[in-house]
Amino acid sequence: MTDHLTEPPLGGMRAYLQSLMPSLVPSEQRVVRLCIDNPQLVSESSVAELAGHAQTSPATVVRACKSLGLEGFQHLRQILLRDLGAAAWDAARDTELEGLGPGDARHPVTTLFARAAHEIRNALGALDYAAFDAAVASIRSAGRLLVVGNGASLPPAQSIALRFLGSGRVCEAPADVVSQHVAAALLGPGDVCLAVSDSGMNLFTLEAARAAARNGATLIGVTSYGKSALAEISTHALVAGAEFHSFNDETVVGNIVQMLLLSALHTAFGASSAEAAAAKADVLRVVYGMVERAEPPVHE
Missing domain, CATH: 1.10.10.10 (Winged helix-like DNA-binding domain superfamily/Winged helix DNA-binding domain)
Structure with a gap:
């Protein structure tokens, strides 16, 4: 830990x-x-x-x-x-x-975004930057990369897995808990499990994370709480976002910081990497080809 x-x-x-x-x-x-x-x-x-x-x-x-x-x-x-x-x-x-931007400062949209922006500025108070750098190095050198997340943390986990794939970092990100556990149990030394859990207490995510750790894989835990179960068992615990829980009972903001932190992890992974840049270019060509094929024919 x-x-x-x-x-x-x-x-x-x-x-x-x-x-x-x-x-x-x-x-x-x-x-x-x-x-x-x-x-x-x-x-x-x-x-x-x-x-x-x-x-x-x-x-x-x-x-x-x-x-x-x-x-x-x-x-x-x-x-x-x-x-x-x-x-x-x-x-x-x-x-x-105040008053320099568009919109009424009392409007719910303006209020929510202002509060979120304020909290994001201060969200990294619990983040260990050395752990972040070590996590990036682990992902770069990993034989296999498994991304797991469940509940509200499933969308961020799936999203970052797609971004890693788009940068040439082959990874697995099964959505169902059985596949997650099986994939985690097949990891070993030199592999990495990236586990995302806002609370750090999701039982399904913890089961997969523990299976990966038992087999010697590096465990990167992304969570809001520094002494949660996930943080305690992680090789590299990336902790940020607890502040959002002071006002997220009425708004869906709990995973904003996790998504930003995962995005930073992906950005750092691809920084100054010719392989990642080439992979992104290949992905763009594939996507453009799909879009072109999906365009409806023009009728005169």
């Missing part, structure tokens, strides 16, 4: 906290919830004051910081203060841009 970053990038602390909070005990979750909901309060508090706000003990506050991979409470405060400054700068810039 890939270790988590102990200090997320600028503006990424909220996403980092969201990705790890489900793995904490309830008393630690209350501390983290305050950090997410009121970082200003936390940054201005002492350990004892934060413990009072969270209705827990100072020792629990310190344990929560350690569970997050931080050095302690002062380390937590420093990162929160850093991100508060970045957020203030972003807010000032957004205010300057």
Whole structure:
């Protein structure tokens, strides 16, 4: 399993906290919830004051910081203060841009896209970039590549498999769970299983992922939560997107970050690759040929 970053990038602390909070005990979750909901309060508090706000003990506050991979409470405060400054700068810039684009800012379409754009900017707080680079290298050198996903994660998994095929990276992406499990069980050392699960807890996806890992294949897990079952068993855990779950009860946005992360994985795979460029050109020729054959005849 890939270790988590102990200090997320600028503006990424909220996403980092969201990705790890489900793995904490309830008393630690209350501390983290305050950090997410009121970082200003936390940054201005002492350990004892934060413990009072969270209705827990100072020792629990310190344990929560350690569970997050931080050095302690002062380390937590420093990162929160850093991100508060970045957020203030972003807010000032957004205010300057208000009213410059088309559409009413109160319209549901504008509101949803604005919120999604804001969250996407901060979604990489939990991503381990070293794990991402290692995942790309594994895919490049893999003997076989299997992509698995189920439920709401099936469309992103199928989509990225098609893109890999279009870049010359032959892969398998069966849609049914039995075929996924059989294909995973046939993987071995030197092969790669790319498993996509937003929650990291889908039982069907986990079965295939565990089968691949048992046989020595490299397991790349794409999930929103840093200590989910999928992240725990992955050779390379790519964690991003938990922040979207703060408002996805009413909107279908949970897989946006996963799709973007998978697209980045595919882009990095094909970067500076003559083989990938040639494969894309071949695919385009095939697609153009299909389109030409599908065009209806012109009647005079």
